[in-house]
Amino acid sequence: MAGALAFVIAGMVGLSFASVPLYRMFCAYTGFGGTPRIGGGESATVSATSITVRFNADTNPGLAWTFAPAQKQVTLPLGAEQMAFYTAHNDASTPITGVAAYNVTPERVGKYFHKTACFCFNEQTLAANQQMQFPLSFWVDPAIANDPNTADVKVITLSYTFFRSLDDAARTGALANAGPHVGPLVR
DSSP: OHHHHHHHHHHHHHHHHHHHHHHHHHHHHHOGGGOOEEOOOSOSSOOSOEEEEEEEEEEOTTSOEEEEESSSEEEEETTOOEEEEEEEEEOSSSOEEEEEEEEEESGGGGGGEEEEEOOTTSOEEEOTTOEEEEEEEEEEOGGGGTOTTTTTOOEEEEEEEEEEOHHHHHHHTTGGGSOTTTOOOOO
16 A cells, blocks of 8 residues: 555656646647647648738846847748748847747637747857847648638737746856745755
């Protein structure tokens, strides 16, 4: 009985640690919560119907970067792969590492928005006053036009927000001043 109970407890602890990566995989696979699907090349069919993708960029106040899309928007045929760029500049006099998170709106189009290459969730280090371009590649599934929940969507907004990486914030002492919502730093 004690062995079975220990096995159940160990399994629950293991699942708690695996929940974040499993949730990310679920969102990337299903498009849940406006999460674009990742991977795969462009659609086998390119539609005559077009859709506009607007680009948005935000920077968390704890990150001394200027971050912006290189273009405001693109209009592309459904199913055609498109490349776009974002530009970041480190405004500080020291190197800073950031990580970008993204989403698409309206949320209901997430399962139709496919990113084939992206800079998100990877740490990006910019030297003092360094500027860098970040490419991304994407396509929108033509099935979006046949879904009654998304048939009216003509514009999708792809939004990225750059945050200071936790390791960088801890290394520089910025994490200690981040505020009560962050919680204590466990070492």
